[in-house]
Amino acid sequence: DAKTTQxxxxxxxxxxxxxxxxxHSTISGNEYVYWYRQIHSQxxxxxxxxxxxxxxxxxxxxxxTEDRKSSTLILPHATLRDTAVYYCxxxxxxxxxxxxxxxxxxxxxxx
Amino acid sequence: DAEITQSPRHxxxxxxxxxxxxxxxxxxxxxxxxxxxxxxxxLRLIHYSYGVHDTNKGEVSDGYSVSxxxxxxxxxxxxxxxxxxTSVYFCASSDPGGTQYFGPGTRLLVL
Numbered sequence: 001d002a003k004t005t006q007x008x009x010x011x012x013x014x015x016x017x018x019x020x021x022x023x024h025s026t027i028s029g030n031e032y033v034y035w036y037r038q039i040h041s042q043x044x045x046x047x048x049x050x051x052x053x054x055x056x057x058x059x060x061x062x063x064x065t066e067d068r069k070s071s072t073l074i075l076p077h078a079t080l081r082d083t084a085v086y087y088c089x090x091x092x093x094x095x096x097x098x099x100x101x102x103x104x105x106x107x108x109x110x111x
Numbered sequence: 112d113a114e115i116t117q118s119p120r121h122x123x124x125x126x127x128x129x130x131x132x133x134x135x136x137x138x139x140x141x142x143x144x145x146x147x148x149x150x151x152x153x154l155r156l157i158h159y160s161y162g163v164h165d166t167n168k169g170e171v172s173d174g175y176s177v178s179x180x181x182x183x184x185x186x187x188x189x190x191x192x193x194x195x196x197t198s199v200y201f202c203a204s205s206d207p208g209g210t211q212y213f214g215p216g217t218r219l220l221v222l
Contacts, residue, residue: 043203044154044201045213099144099211102153
């Protein structure tokens with residue numbers, strides 16, 4: 001699985017968009033970009049994933065660059081409850097493939 | 112609603128005792144996983160299973176075992192608990208597309 005690089009921490013004002021970057025320059029053609037988050041003391045929560053097209057769901061949007069070497073997770077209107085560690089993970093789509101969690105980005109949403 | 116549950120949520124045990132952590136999912140997923148999470152290490156894979164009677168070792172499997180007698184359950188057993196196994200344990204299952212969903216976790220303290 002490709003390695004990812006994320007900033008260790010970010011701040012965001014409540015109500016503003018939170019843009020979390022991820023670099024994955026060694027991603028291969030069949031690997032997807034997954035985003036999870038972990039709110040303190042809880043299990044990791046799936047947010048969104050994509051291959052090469054931008055994706056949007058009720059939680060967030062995922063923007064993947066055309067060369068697929070980086071991506072951005074967008075939380076359009078961050079709330080205090082979005083304070084968490086966000087993990088960007090690149091892996092194949094096979095259902096058996098493991099998830100390898102790196103350090104993630106600690107997002108602090110401030111009032 | 113389908114879900115994944117873990118029990119107990121908190122457990123205190125003594126060194127040398129056998130401990131079993133339960134994981135139960137109602138999605139009928141074939142793939143199930145056990146991770147542990149420690150400060151400074153993120154999530155690390157302990158064991159995983161691709162179906163009934165299938166079990167595989169992960170990155171940190173020493174001192175742990177699993178069994179899969181049905182689709183819904185993957186219990187994790189610590190054969191002889193050690194203080195180094197004090198951790199938070201997360202169970203997960205993946206849908207046919209490969210997205211993993213995590214349980215709420217079990218906090219284990221080995222004294």
